[in-house]
Amino acid sequence: MSKVDLSVNIGSLKLRNPILLASGTVGYGSEISEFIDLKKIGAIVTKSISLKPRKGNKPQRILETSSGMLNAIGLTNVGIEKFISEKIPYLIKQDVPIICNIAASTIEEYVECVKILNEEEGIHAFEINISCPNVKEGGLQFGNNEKMVCKITEKIRAVTKKPIIIKLSPNVSNISDFAQVAKKEGADAVSAINTIIGTAFNIKNKKPKLKNITGGLSGPAIKPIALAKVFEIHQKVKIPIIGIGGIMNWQDAVEFLIAGSSAVQLGTVNFIDPTASLKILNGLMDYCKENKIDNISSLTGSYQLD
Amino acid sequence: MSKVDLSVNIGSLKLRNPILLASGTVGYGSEISEFIDLKKIGAIVTKSISLKPRKGNKPQRILETSSGMLNAIGLTNVGIEKFISEKIPYLIKQDVPIICNIAASTIEEYVECVKILNEEEGIHAFEINISCPNVKEGGLQFGNNEKMVCKITEKIRAVTKKPIIIKLSPNVSNISDFAQVAKKEGADAVSAINTIIGTAFNIKNKKPKLKNITGGLSGPAIKPIALAKVFEIHQKVKIPIIGIGGIMNWQDAVEFLIAGSSAVQLGTVNFIDPTASLKILNGLMDYCKENKIDNISSLTGSYQLD
Amino acid sequence: MTITEAQIEEIIELEYNIHLFKVKSPEIANVINPGEFLNIRISDLPIPLLRRPFSVCDVEDDFFYLMFNTMGMGTKLLSLKKPGEYLDVLGPLGNGFNFEGDFDRAVILGGGLGVAPFPYLTRKIKDKKEISTFIGGRTKSDLITYGLENIHVSTDDGSYGFKGNVVELLEINFDNLKNDKLKIFACGPTPMLVAAKKFAEKENIECELSTECVMACGFGICQGCPIQSSSDEDKFLLVCKDGPVFNSKEIIL
């Protein structure tokens, strides 16, 4: 049996396989590397980084829901300086492509971050987080505003030649409009989806269970929603899509590829089984072999409508 | 111990208790009445009715997902004529307040339906379904368009004095904007949420699992999202809210009341346990007694933020 | 139509992956008819969320039987139950077989697990009517003869009995049957039902088909289980309420 080609092209970004680790769910890679050989992964998307370190929200930050979890971390991160001095060198040593996810409170901050990081050899691409539901500034006031997305993409495009991925918010009416804007302004790809706004209340003391009041929903509960968003973008806009949302096993990953994704990111599943990415990679390989798929990228958007 | 007052006022609509059965999940009441005494329920919201009968979508219409289900029924209904001649008389005999849910493809059809039904004594209120994700016309092209919601509410308000409830779509950026519009045009209340767009693909034949391609997600998976929508509306707009989405037990119902709902609707749970509504009603009563709540309406929006 | 907690009395493994549950429930056993079904809540947790429908396989005194194979999560979890545990059962549901009519010989067609409703039908009619049973499967281990009479078998791969499908098997045996007044009762995968319907219409034999559809409620409140009516193009019937057993002329498959 001939070998399956698992490599994928996401705009100008070439990756050895389509299994990526999602931002905020693997930190900067050091802890998860005790469980998996990062060399085998398509790429790691690092925890959202901002110009200055961020402390994040007070606890309780995490809450389990039915087949899902809410988080309100609030973009805790070490800041760009420490990221460059400590985190990137480690990942380069692991030989894993780095996609650097950036969060910011102003357009200028995004641009500044990209400018600084653009000089770093190890960074293969930027993922621009305009869709964090857990911060007051730099989250959804960007992600839910087409003009903002337009401006951010345009300004970032002006300062880097590296691939730009815009991470879209699902908390909008038509996600494809945002993908369209991103495309127009020169983004190489979009990733979808970030978490969906949710909340929960303690019925004893009537307080929100999360200190931040609302959080972002992730995990298997959101998979059907995420798939519909990916499908919507794929139907309407010609731009590579990185599918994210509730992927727990290789079957889910295949479903996202069929629905229109060129690659996928794994989030919540890393907390439950830090080796999941490698299992999914193996499952994907076997699926391709069984179905005589030589090239995994031929699965992208291969849905059959009547 | 003194008796708990479970009655609620939703605008001008007075109901004996806040437990309602959601549209599309109990048909026109006859089948579920084999399990529960409808007299005990706050109200039944009947399956979306349109001017003419609708056949609905082809199967497969139903799909289970992780802690949820997708449906793509497509507003199957008997049409207004048969509804008046057969369904209303039955419900009146059961002594259950009827909230008539209306779906339509044009503004004129909404108005026409309301005009006709306005004459029916048994109907206590109208719930206007502008948020069905499973039909090409009369679904989200209304629910996701503020101007449309404005017009529909305005025109319906002009032809009925009965309470009007606008059933909002969760598939929007800011649901409170829509609640605001509904309020401005004279709606008595809003209900939130209808189902969330989702999909799934069969990885063997690459076809969508639902014939309609996408469907609406309901059940426990969406509860955190629905709660956040209710909370958002309650924070921003002074209008009574009927909370819907993933309620499975009395604890969930209490959570929705705390988050800002004046009443709640039960949907998917009816399929799993058709007696759930009565169990929830009892649980609610016990909760009030234990917590010395004389009047259930004092729970509405009783969340404690720091 | 009630909801009851029914205790599992005994579990029998018929074949690899095929389970027969004997369940105690006078409420159900005393009123259910062949072809009707039960909707079973497998877990208190929201996974699996929805009930799962199963035909009544047989009834003996206060007990009913279920026959099932493991398809997905629901049936997998069901198969892990132990005698003594309780099942949350909603039923009886739907319309069963009409077996009182004017015929001499019941021709029973079962494809794979489609034999499930027939032990009970057989029990009900065997003293009054002749029975010829034709069962088919992909391979030998799919053939389940439990509770059936006068059985003819086929397998797709020819590993046992006639090589071919069960309707073809009926066709080659048809000469021996056609002198009786026949009625066909068929249950199995849709392609098999299509073939049975076609055959019945060609030979002008009364035919009842037990159909399947993914269901949410099982009793008519969700509209999740439509099947095309043949008499009215604008109308779907409901598998759960109008069926699952239909006269073959009522529906378009």
Place this chain on the structure above:
Amino acid sequence: MTITEAQIEEIIELEYNIHLFKVKSPEIANVINPGEFLNIRISDLPIPLLRRPFSVCDVEDDFFYLMFNTMGMGTKLLSLKKPGEYLDVLGPLGNGFNFEGDFDRAVILGGGLGVAPFPYLTRKIKDKKEISTFIGGRTKSDLITYGLENIHVSTDDGSYGFKGNVVELLEINFDNLKNDKLKIFACGPTPMLVAAKKFAEKENIECELSTECVMACGFGICQGCPIQSSSDEDKFLLVCKDGPVFNSKEIIL
């Protein structure tokens, strides 16, 4: 830090609702230290979705022990497991107690199920140090003495031992202890840890607190478990990685 399938050897019911699991796992038993914890996946299904953290309660040869009570769905499902079944265990996790230091007598404070990590700590130090253990509960049945030594007890309702909380109990016994060089090890509800911290600081005694927080990952990748650092206002420590055991001076509760 590994993921292993570990077999439940034995289940002991200590009190109503309080379970002690003896689990075979040389991988864990041979390396884990008192105060460290394990993150356990209770089901293959996505409910409960996340692992649940439990302190290592004790270690004997190739076995580790867990002690837990049923709080919600996760612990309920865990309590239904039977000997012979396997647990999916991720660990050892976190930083445990530092019990090698310069002290003569360990003062162990356990509130309710907060006693869980102390049988193992007791085992490790009892040959080298004096131990005084103070445990408290709301009522008599909350008191679990398993694996502890030299125990003093209190209950909130006075149904057994001293009426009051466990730190008050320590205070009234303090005269008998204060001539030794002491170190406090405390685990229990946050108000108790606050009181313990305050007492330790007042009396200038070394004190380690085993803290709790809702967790997702348990090993530092989700940032879900922050606890305020006392040395740097702008910094949260992570309960799972920097803790769960902290020197009382490191953190603000």
